[in-house]
Amino acid sequence: MDLTQILRPEAVRVVSAVSSKKRLFHDLGESASACHGLPAAEVTEALLDREGLGPTGFGNGVALPHARLRQLDHVVGLFLRLEKPLDFDAVDRQPVDLVFALIAPDAPGVDHLKALALVSRTLRNGSTCAKLRANTDPATLYAILTETHAHQAA
Incomplete structure (x- = not known):
């Protein structure tokens, strides 16, 4: 599995500020609708439901919210870089x-687990996160994310 299989360039955005986790999930739902044709309200609700089981902020300013939808046949991704960090109840209590x-x-299947592992590995790389934080152009962010994985796989 490769990040280019789950992340499209148009699914990468920079957001100036969000007021809450709920608002962030609403924005992700809207992005999923625009980029992947998914029902925004269902995506938002699924993300909120999953987050209710436990926070998906895994530390160092990174969050990996995830959910399942019955109408999908493959994993899709969305990436947001927040210009103003958001309190996310992360394990290290740092804003995301x-x-x-x-x-x-x-x-049933393991594709979602493979995707979670791939994204987690990518975003645990301090150098990759520093590059993502240093850029505000969505095309550059997409290149950093997908290029990083290509180098790791080589």
């Missing part, structure tokens, strides 16, 4: 500014 959301099929 890098958000990579994954929406997976609601069917």
